[in-house]
Amino acid sequence: MNIFSRFFSRDKPKNATAGAAYQFFFGGTSAGQNVNERTAMQMTAVYACVRVLAEAVAGLPLHVYRYGKDGGRERATEHPLYFLLHDEPNPEMTSFIFRETLMTHLLLWGNAYAQIIRSGRNDVVALYPLMPNRMRVDRDERGHLFYEYTVIGDEAKTMKGATVRLSAADVLHIPGLGYDGIVGYSPIAMARNAIGMGLACESYGAAFFANGAAPGGVLEHPGTLKDPSKVRASWEAVYGGTHHAHRIAVLEEGMKYTPIGIAPNEAQFLETRKFQIDEIARIFRVPPHMVGDLEKSTFSNIEQQSLEFVKYTLAPWLSRWEQAMARALLLPEEKKTCFIKFNVEGLLRGDYQSRMNGYAVARQNGWMSANDIRALENLDRIPAEEGGDLYLINGNMTKLKDAGLFAGKEQDSDEEVLDVEPDGGAGGNAGADARAARCHRGGQLAR
Structure with missing residues (x-):
């Protein structure tokens, strides 16, 4: 219990x-x-x-x-x-x-x-x-x-x-x-x-x-059936099952089929x-x-x-x-x-284009090498002597603390030029040489 x-x-x-x-x-x-x-x-x-x-x-x-x-x-x-x-x-x-x-x-x-x-x-x-x-x-x-x-x-x-x-x-x-x-x-x-x-x-x-x-349904007979089970078995044998679906039913003796x-x-x-x-x-x-x-x-x-x-x-x-x-x-x-x-x-992993874009960002920012990427794509490694393990970054990127460092050096150079003697002596020739060198380094910006 x-x-x-x-x-x-x-x-x-x-x-x-x-x-x-x-x-x-x-x-x-x-x-x-x-x-x-x-x-x-x-x-x-x-x-x-x-x-x-x-x-x-x-x-x-x-x-x-x-x-x-x-x-x-x-x-x-x-x-x-x-x-x-x-x-x-x-x-x-x-x-x-x-x-x-x-x-x-x-x-x-x-x-x-x-x-x-x-x-x-x-x-x-x-x-x-x-x-x-x-x-x-x-x-x-x-x-x-x-x-x-x-x-x-x-x-x-x-x-x-x-x-x-x-x-x-x-x-x-x-x-x-x-x-x-x-x-x-x-x-x-x-x-x-x-x-x-x-x-x-x-x-x-x-x-x-x-x-x-x-x-399912009901077979109706106007009279009295002596053996209903025999009629049911005969109906199922002729019209039952999927292989007998949609067959035309023939009813005798006034019988009627009523689906319920x-x-x-x-x-x-x-x-x-x-x-x-x-x-x-x-x-x-x-x-x-x-x-x-x-x-x-x-x-x-x-x-x-x-x-x-x-x-x-x-x-x-x-x-x-x-x-x-x-x-x-x-x-x-x-x-x-x-x-x-x-x-x-x-x-x-995403689709091919998404993976390639992600690899490009990782490669350009220096936290994946060519061999790192090839390993994820099941490709053979590039020999180290050919640069397969190098980590590269874009050359136009610099540290935040170094921002403006070049401009500061330019300002120091200008101050040195202003100290040149105005009479065009030896100091004047040096100042001219410094200005020429600065123009050569700076290109369009110096001019």
Whole structure:
């Protein structure tokens, strides 16, 4: 009775560490559809949103960096984590597949887990994904977190035993939005009525076309039928199904067909389906044009929407990944000198003309060299002896404190000329020579 009392309770779900997975009691929704993390993927809008976010996170370059002495940063390619995160987290997966899998778990279950395999020196040597619906998070008698994972027959045997208890140091846990900051809630669970309505619309549409794209109705007979089921079966065999749609019906013995269903346009079927696509995109904060809805997208705003996707949708997820990996994978002494970072510069790149204009400004103002620009465009480097690493600036630019310096020197020269003796002696000849030299230097300005 405890389960049923919790199921029918109107209290909001409590986010306790004793259970990472949101429990779908019988999976029912207000729309009458069975919704869980797996069935939700049957809705095209959910599948598209999950795929867009998972592939975006998986496709970004992921590097381990080390702080430089001059305040800069450099890639720590010799670090043991670099190869694991950038290339192969384990011998069975590439980095793309590993991150795509964990991001899918994070979007559907609200939590992503991976087992950390360490060497005798405490270095991370492998990362293996764990199914969120098989994980239980709890605290021991001393208040320390532990992870209890159940292994079933259809999963890879990465661990021995039916149930394995893992310490917090052995699990990479990336939680989604939650109430206690430890365990995240499933977005599918929180929005299961909206997703259920979308599934109901798809089921209604499929049934509508399966019944010949005609609403249900009543066959009226003026007399009494001895076997109505036989007449119904005969009618469905001849006129039911999409392959029998629009056939001419022949009624005998004074029978009459009266439709009683509501037409799809009267029930706003298409409008409801479209609204549910926007609703699902709103749950995952994905621009509608990225899941195929181009109604409100134009050539002038679609690029801006793509940039907003990176800043407001993708960036928070990347921060969760970066901070969770740094917390679980870096040793305490390494956290002061190393960090893990996704490179999103490729997603923030504009069109070709915008990039070239930006490079021109950077080149002319001296904070990018030719090789810096060529590296961003995936071009070969220009040898240093040919000037590829030179930083150049415009020659007509000067420091603010030097503004008017030339005019001050000109004024000093004029004062020296005024001191020349007026009688045209030796001093007069020197003054004439100085004026001639000044005219030669100043050109039109001196004259």
